[in-house]
Amino acid sequence: MFEPLGRVDQRRWGAVYLRGLLLNGGRKSVEPMAARLGMDGNRQALAHFIISSPWDPAHVRARLAWRMQPVVKPTALIVDDTGFLKDGDASACVTRQYTGTAGKVTNCQAGVSLHLASDNASAAVNWRLFLPESWDPASSKADAAKVARRDRCGIPAEVGHVEKWQLALDMIDETRSWGLEVPLVIADGGYGDTAAFRLGVEDRGLAYAVGISTTTTAQPGDARPCTAAYTGRGRRPMPSYPEPAKTVKSLVIAAGKQAARPVQWREGSRPGTGRSGHKRMYSRFVALRIRPAGREIRKATAGVDLPVRWLLAEWPATSDEPVQFWLSNLPENTPLPVLVRTAKLRWRIENDYREMKQVLGLAHFEGRTWPGWHHHVTLVSVAHAFCTLQRLTRSPKETAPA
Known part of the structure; x- marks a missing residue:
């Protein structure tokens, strides 16, 4: 060294x-x-x-x-x-x-x-x-x-x-x-909430899985912008989405608790019932395709469709609402267990x-x-x-x- x-x-x-x-x-x-x-x-x-x-x-x-x-x-x-x-x-x-x-x-x-x-x-x-x-x-x-x-x-x-x-x-x-x-x-969310950080990672050709706050806004994945008819006066209208962006928390709640699926992402260090004799790290998760909104992202996309990304939310069976959120640009065909294990890998840095x-x-x-x-x-x-x-x-x- x-x-x-x-x-x-x-x-x-x-x-x-x-x-x-x-x-x-x-x-x-x-x-x-x-x-x-x-x-x-x-x-x-x-x-x-x-x-x-x-x-x-x-x-x-x-x-x-x-x-x-x-x-x-x-x-x-x-x-x-x-x-x-x-x-x-x-x-x-x-x-x-x-x-x-x-x-x-x-x-x-x-x-x-x-x-x-x-x-x-x-x-x-x-x-x-x-x-x-x-x-x-x-x-x-x-x-x-x-x-x-x-x-x-x-x-x-x-x-x-x-x-x-x-x-x-x-x-x-x-x-x-x-x-x-x-x-x-x-x-974590200290970085994931900053659109400039996510865009910087993407500009480098890298994938990301980052925490975000409940107030992050987005359009549903199937939303499409439309352009109002031009009246012949002033600037031509820019394409816009028919509905205002919603918070990621409201999007997950709209999907419903029934959309949550159980996932075990690893075994911890404490004694439990897992294969190795340790406690299983287990919860329920919702994964949605969304279009993250925000001024920086709209500027970067220059008025075209907002990019589609993964929204992952942890919604434990004992909780009335989702408790944690992540955003990721991993491929559309990424399985839910892979999304969860990727997002949860951040425990390593705390360790x-x-x-x-x-x-x-x-x-x-x-x-x-x-x-x-x-x-x-x-x-x-x-x-x-x-x-x-x-x-x-x-x-x-x-x-x-x-």
């Missing part, structure tokens, strides 16, 4: 830092790791390597992706973001913003990640640190105090505010530039975040610099990949819990 690092001492301290992340113990910041590393526990050298040493994490991430691609055998790229909670305001890009980590608006950094994923394994191979508008001197919402801290935090002058969905597209492009071609992108945060110290970095954050999350990703390799190469007896 560290062969691209230019100096011998960088490669050495990279390996030491990685061992510090993998060792049992509590907090995985520099000082407690140094205490656990014995003779290699040079706190100053570790801090210099991770915070200010001039090595490019992109080279390590590319090697990580190449190493994990034949192991994971990815069927999808999953993108998401996670919060790094902070008490102070000196860390790069920290601000008050919403994060699912805390479930509320709080003081934090936000990192966007991209993961190779399949049914059997996943690996985080790319990262971006989200820079809020308050940190961007070119933004009308710039905060003078935060802009003044950019130099101390080592934020490159060319880095400005970019929306998270665009950061995700940039990471997809970079990952493909490494020679990894994965034909499917999965994301990765949990392992990296609870065991490998993803959120324990105490440095305040832009390079330090990128170095730390890259090393944690390598540590997580090492654990994944160990888990996949050992026999079930070796990896069974005590």
Whole structure:
């Protein structure tokens, strides 16, 4: 992993830092790791390597992706973001913003990640640190105090505010530039609700299965636009649909609960009645063909028919209405179980975040610099990949819990 690092001492301290992340113990910041590393526990050298040493994490991430691609055998790229909670305001890009980590608006950094994923394994191979508008001197919402801290935090002058969905597209492009071609992108509603993200994925020739909110609007799949008669005055009327677009929730409710079909998408980790002795992950789902609406999509289609897409909704037998929605451009002949398994594969990224945060110290970095954050999350990703390799190469007896 560290062969691209230019100096011998960088490669050495990279390996030491990685061992510090993998060792049992509590907090995985520099000082407690140094205490656990014995003779290699040079706190100053570790801090210099991770915070200010001039090595490019992109080279390590590319090697990580190449190493994990034949192991994971990815069927999808999953993108998401996670919060790094902070008490102070000196860390790069920290601000008050919403994060699912805390479930509320709080003081934090936000990192966007991209993961190779399949049914059997996943690996985080790319990262971006989200820079809020308050940190961007070119933004009308710039905060003078935060802009003044950019130099101390080592934020490159060319880095400005970019929306998270665009950061995700940039990471997809970079990952493909490494020679990894994965034909499917999965994301939650934070990305799926943005039409520009979906259109960007389609422009790259990729399929997607993304979460959407209940208020997303669409026309039924069999709806067709019509053009009003021209009166001879003014502009010729543009084609339009005879009925206004409806929310996806109302479309599913109109189809009725009887349209829901039972699907089991995988077996979980808890004891249950599945074939492997684990609990079955099971629910009921409705799949409809719809035409997503919205200003950006109408502009992209230039007045012709809106494209037909899959709307997938989870409607449990115990619920009076559907509880979760996805949109996908997978082919029309895609079976319902495939749609469900594809949409539900996003559990992999939640599992990765949990392992990296609870065991490998993803959120324990105490440095305040832009390079330090990128170095730390890259090393944690390598540590997580090492654990994944160990888990996949050992026999079930070796990896069974005590």
